[in-house]
Amino acid sequence: MTSIAKELLKNSAYPILRDSHKQKNLFELINVFPNYGVGLKVAPNHWIKKGILESYYEVTKVNPRMKNINHGKAFGIKVWKGKVLNEERIHGALKWSWYRWREGRIGRWN
Numbered sequence: 001m002t003s004i005a006k007e008l009l010k011n012s013a014y015p016i017l018r019d020s021h022k023q024k025n026l027f028e029l030i031n032v033f034p035n036y037g038v039g040l041k042v043a044p045n046h047w048i049k050k051g052i053l054e055s056y057y058e059v060t061k062v063n064p065r066m067k068n069i070n071h072g073k074a075f076g077i078k079v080w081k082g083k084v085l086n087e088e089r090i091h092g093a094l095k096w097s098w099y100r101w102r103e104g105r106i107g108r109w110n
C-alpha cells in the first residue's frame with residue numbers, strides 16, 4: 001500500500017481491516033457500530049480466559065466523551081452464567097480487551 005493511501009486511511013473515520021485482530025477496549029469495539037453499539041452483546045477477555053462462557057453484557061446506553069470517543073461511560077444488562085441480572089455501569093471498559101458475544105461463540109469476527 002502506498003504511503004498516500006496509508007495516510008488517507010489513517011485520517012479516515014472508517015475502521016481499517018488490518019486492525020481487526022488488535023485487542024480493543026470496549027469503546028474501540030462498539031464505536032464503529034450504529035448508535036454506539038446499543039443492543040450489542042460484549043464480553044471481556046478475562047472472563048473468556050477463565051472459562052466463564054455464558055456471561056456477557058448487552059449494551060443499553062453509551063455516553064462517549066466528545067473529545068475522544070474511545071473513552072466515556074457504558075451501561076448494560078449483565079448476564080452472569082446464563083442468569084439475567086440488572087442494568088449496571090460496565091466497569092473495566094478501558095482496562096481489558098473486549099469481544100462480541102454471540103450464541104455459542106465468542107471472538108473477534110463481525
